[in-house]
Amino acid sequence: MAKLLTALYALVVNNFLSILAVAFAAAVLQRGWPFSIDGVAIWLHAQRPVHLLTAAILIAAVANLLRARWPRDVYLVEYGCFRPRPCFRAPFATCREHVHLLPYLLDDKESLSFAIRLLERSGLGEETCVPDSYHYMPPDRSLAAAREETELVIFSAIDDVFAKAVAMTPADIDVLIVNCSIFTPTPVFTDMVINRYKLRAGVRALNLSGMGCGAGLIAIGLARNLLQVAPPGTHVLVVSTEILSSQYYVGSERAMLLPNCLFRMGAAATILSNAPERARFRLGRIVRTMTAARDADYRCIFQEEDDKGIRGVRLSKDLTATAGGALKRNIVAFGPLVLPVSEQILVALSLLKRKLHSKVVRLYRPDFRTAFEHFCIHAGGRAVIDEVQRGLGLSDEDVEASRMTLHRFGNTSSSLVMYELAYTEAKGRMRKGDRVWMISFGAGFECSCVALECVRPAADPADGPWADCIHRYPVQLPHL
Numbered sequence: 001m002a003k004l005l006t007a008l009y010a011l012v013v014n015n016f017l018s019i020l021a022v023a024f025a026a027a028v029l030q031r032g033w034p035f036s037i038d039g040v041a042i043w044l045h046a047q048r049p050v051h052l053l054t055a056a057i058l059i060a061a062v063a064n065l066l067r068a069r070w071p072r073d074v075y076l077v078e079y080g081c082f083r084p085r086p087c088f089r090a091p092f093a094t095c096r097e098h099v100h101l102l103p104y105l106l107d108d109k110e111s112l113s114f115a116i117r118l119l120e121r122s123g124l125g126e127e128t129c130v131p132d133s134y135h136y137m138p139p140d141r142s143l144a145a146a147r148e149e150t151e152l153v154i155f156s157a158i159d160d161v162f163a164k165a166v167a168m169t170p171a172d173i174d175v176l177i178v179n180c181s182i183f184t185p186t187p188v189f190t191d192m193v194i195n196r197y198k199l200r201a202g203v204r205a206l207n208l209s210g211m212g213c214g215a216g217l218i219a220i221g222l223a224r225n226l227l228q229v230a231p232p233g234t235h236v237l238v239v240s241t242e243i244l245s246s247q248y249y250v251g252s253e254r255a256m257l258l259p260n261c262l263f264r265m266g267a268a269a270t271i272l273s274n275a276p277e278r279a280r281f282r283l284g285r286i287v288r289t290m291t292a293a294r295d296a297d298y299r300c301i302f303q304e305e306d307d308k309g310i311r312g313v314r315l316s317k318d319l320t321a322t323a324g325g326a327l328k329r330n331i332v333a334f335g336p337l338v339l340p341v342s343e344q345i346l347v348a349l350s351l352l353k354r355k356l357h358s359k360v361v362r363l364y365r366p367d368f369r370t371a372f373e374h375f376c377i378h379a380g381g382r383a384v385i386d387e388v389q390r391g392l393g394l395s396d397e398d399v400e401a402s403r404m405t406l407h408r409f410g411n412t413s414s415s416l417v418m419y420e421l422a423y424t425e426a427k428g429r430m431r432k433g434d435r436v437w438m439i440s441f442g443a444g445f446e447c448s449c450v451a452l453e454c455v456r457p458a459a460d461p462a463d464g465p466w467a468d469c470i471h472r473y474p475v476q477l478p479h480l
């Protein structure tokens with residue numbers, strides 16, 4: 001009964017304007033339309049032609065002006081992901097053997113057992129992949145190795161997206177955005193892509209670095225902003241990756257060993273456009289929250305040298321709480337833009353109740369499943385997914401794409417959310433009209449939320465990074 005009442009409440013409140021319009025139309029029809037076509041014709045006839053012409057020109061000019069100022073709709077035309085070959089696999093046995101052979105960990109038994117424990121409890125499976133350089137002993141952290149990894153992951157992802165977007169070629173790209181946080185070579189990634197694919201001389205190229213795992217959605221937000229004011233038919237290629245070779249930490253500090261355990265190779269390439277032709281998703285609201293003004297948040301993910309002068313990325317123990325806080329702040333802006341009115345009224349009522357009664361009244365947690373069918377949550381680590389699931393009150397099915405992506409691919413940084421989208425599609429769950437919520441976190445600290453609406457499901461959903469393993473997923477994860 002309560003379920004039925006809730007559904008009825010949502011139906012009435014969310015369709016209030018339509019119900020009002022139908023009631024008004026019915027009332028008008030019952031009373032009779034006050035104007036007749038003859039009456040309007042006589043009135044028009046009585047006006048001076050020059051006045052009618054001026055009015056028509058004015059109306060057309062205002063409409064044109066409004067249309068030009070109205071931001072264009074932006075679409076995700078296609079996306080592709082790097083699918084690592086099995087030779088890059090890093091199963092536990094190999095990782096365990098490697099950490100036992102690392103000279104700097106050999107003397108530090110505590111750090112050694114910590115690294116192994118984290119590997120086992122990380123939520124990563126047996127098939128995640130690391131670059132060739134990690135298979136060397138000691139790991140090859142040279143520029144040449146990083147460049148080799150870059151070319152492999154980026155070019156594979158771009159090849160994949162153009163293989164899917166059959167009607168498009170690299171020559172159709174007007175703007176190129178590449179993001180990678182830790183490694184920035186010269187010439188930069190965008191030049192690498194322009195050189196390889198011989199992009200047009202007039203292509204606009206932007207490179208984002210140092211922005212952590214959140215940079216993929218930041219790049220998509222930037223592409224959206226550009227496309228909203230660009231001439232119709234403009235195409236942007238966004239490439240998101242993190243290059244691991246140069247950032248392997250060879251020290252023994254726990255907080256800096258963690259990235260070695262969590263990060264794995266990956267890349268995604270996404271084509272966006274302001275033309276609806278051939279589009280697969282329509283971009284909805286995008287909200288980015290930065291909390292770098294808070295010292296603790298700013299230092300939460302920090303590249304620095306340890307006390308022995310060895311460079312690495314330090315991940316704070318408070319990272320999950322920081323992510324939860326940043327998401328909360330983001331939702332204050334994002335929620336009202338995406339939630340149905342019925343949920344917003346419930347939030348407003350609980351706020352009012354809290355104000356009137358006491359601070360102990362719990363605020364109503366909106367049900368985001370009324371606004372989205374699918375969730376792609378940055379799978380930064382098992383604890384990050386736990387925190388978001390708990391905070392948003394999501395079910396295990398809602399976070400399945402994130403947990404399975406962490407299991408199969410590890411933390412691939414800024415490309416993760418595209419692997420998660422690919423999971424949902426590979427499972428055949430994406431339907432026309434379905435809404436997707438992408439959430440990413442990154443150094444800064446940053447939290448970005450992007451809403452997507454599916455306009456055309458994939459022609460071949462199994463064709464993607466999950467092609468060779470989707471039949472084995474979801475897998476049962478151990479209870480830790």
Ligand SMILES: CC(C)(COP(=O)(O)OP(=O)(O)OC[C@H]1O[C@@H](n2cnc3c(N)ncnc32)[C@H](O)[C@@H]1OP(=O)(O)O)[C@@H](O)C(=O)NCCC(=O)NCCSC(=O)CC(=O)O
Pocket residue numbers: 118121122123211212213214254255256258262301315316317318319320379380381382383384411413441442443480
């Ligand atoms: C690492 C974990 C899988 C471990 O989970 P566990 O279930 O084992 O439990 P746990 O959290 O109690 O941690 C186990 C042990 O690790 C220690 N520990 C955990 N996190 C630590 C950290 N950052 N630094 C130092 N030690 C740490 C704990 O103190 C504890 O030690 P003891 O047992 O001795 O008390 C989880 O904590 C996790 O997912 N954390 C989040 C990982 C993360 O930061 N991801 C974001 C990556 S950055 C990113 O994605 C964005 C970006 O780069 O921009």
